[in-house]
Amino acid sequence: MPILALQNVSKSFGALKVTDNVSFDVPKGQALGIIGPNGAGKSTLFNLITGNIRADGGAVQFDGQDVTRTPPMQRCLAGMGRSFQIPQPFGNLTVFENLVVAATHGQNLAEAQVTEHCANVLARTELLGRANQPASSLSLLQRKRLELARAMATGPKLLLLDEIAGGLTEAECDALIDTIRAIHAEGVTIIWIEHVLHALNSVVERLLVLDFGRIIGMGDPAEVMDSREVREIYLGIEI
């Protein structure tokens, strides 16, 4: 049974159709990559999956439940963890407290386990050294790591990552890949929107290409990358 299923999901902002009749399934435990040009509707698709935006039409199923009308809070509790493309830290809270919010409200973790759990997530995302700094003092790259850490702290079954690898050095990018692989190896389903293709393709098993709100390709990453449509539209390469 797929952990996530979208059926004919649509969303328009005014006259602009940003999500156009999108349907796809994600099997439990899969790592799915999403690519597409800027403005293709990738982040909007995430918002529709997590409930931050209501779909105009269609249905979203998560873990066997219809969640089309479920608010984001309940979707988080049901096991969706997400990062925001533009980091949304709780600036007046420390990095550690940002995670405590996620761990105490995003999952039913006993208070006694919260500290250990959050500290471990901070260690995995290399933020432990900054645990007691206010989140507002972090650099953009650190804020992106905090997005990942906070989503992980909710103990998700499905982790949705929106462009977290941009601007990293090669070493940092390799470390990030290792972290995401390790999360994936624990059985967490992952959907990852990313422009850094080598990072994405070294993790995901399946690729989805979005353009003007429509799915224009989906399947094995190598095959999808090779397809004429993707090369033309996404990479802008004339063949």
Next chain:
Amino acid sequence: MAQDVTFRVETRTPAARIAGIAALICIVVLFALPAFASRSLIQDLFFILTMLVLAQFWNLLAGYGGLVSVGQQAFVGFGAYAMFGAAILWGLDPVLAIPLAGVAALLLAVPTAFFVFRLQGAYFAIGTWVVAEVVRLSVAQWRAVGGGSGTSLPRDVIGDMLGLALVQDLFGVRAAAARDILAYWLAVILAVLTIGGIYWLLRTKRGLALASVRDNVEAAKSLGVDALRMKWLVFLTSAFGTGVAGALIYLQKGRISPDAAFSVTDWTAIVIFIVVIGGIGTIEGPIIGVLIFFALQSVFAGYGTWYLMLLGAFGIVIMLFAPRGLWGLFSDKTGIQLFPIRRRLIVTGQDGATIREKDNG
């Protein structure tokens, strides 16, 4: 990671430890004060303490919950009238009717919340004020408690008040002075419970959720925080506490009228002034604010309208030059917090890497 690494959370700071001891001493002194102090000092302290309670609850509402209400007088008046009603109609002891007044305010807060939670920003503020006016006009129709011109607590009700005889015996004072002392002691208890309760709340996971909603509601929701439930929690808690304070204020006054009990100036505008000059979003702020307000009032109250204009001007100056209030200014400069809520992660048994307290790389 190595096996021997352990983590724990620390919130206490040295300043807070000193503040805790000072607070204990302060509470003991406040309780003992009627033995030495004059009646007018007791009355002044009663005023300060009850305004402090109102300010703490408004601060919880606006400073922590982001709910800028200008209709808290609805709960002051409704609580006070509930106490008068219970005492006059049912013959209930006014002291025992005080918690009941809190419940009455709570009951009023439920339909109020359904209405005002549909409104955003300025409309929310106006909505709360409209509710307060409607309640005032309705209460003014209530003949049994004097309608529009108000009423007094009956002599026998006051005379038999719980604890009054005890206070009279203890200090050898007349009934009127004994009532002031009794009300004052209740105000000390209420202020301690209020500050202690709010501090406790802010340190729980709900307090952290409140802070997260204040910072970024969209992110908070996506991390499982029930933002709406937080709003309810804060609104109902504030209504209850404000209703209790209202009942206590009018127990001491002994006389009530709709215009006084639902006064937007006395129970909301001044309360906002206190919170804003002291420092919104901190527990220390309202404490500083109420002391400054009392000092200003003592000096300038004789100047009539000029006094209110002076308060307004003072408030504006503070807002311009210290947007986080006087305590915020002090706290930012010194780093001192008397009621710390920050959870610091302490790592022990880890060689080498330590947690930076400040950003130094």
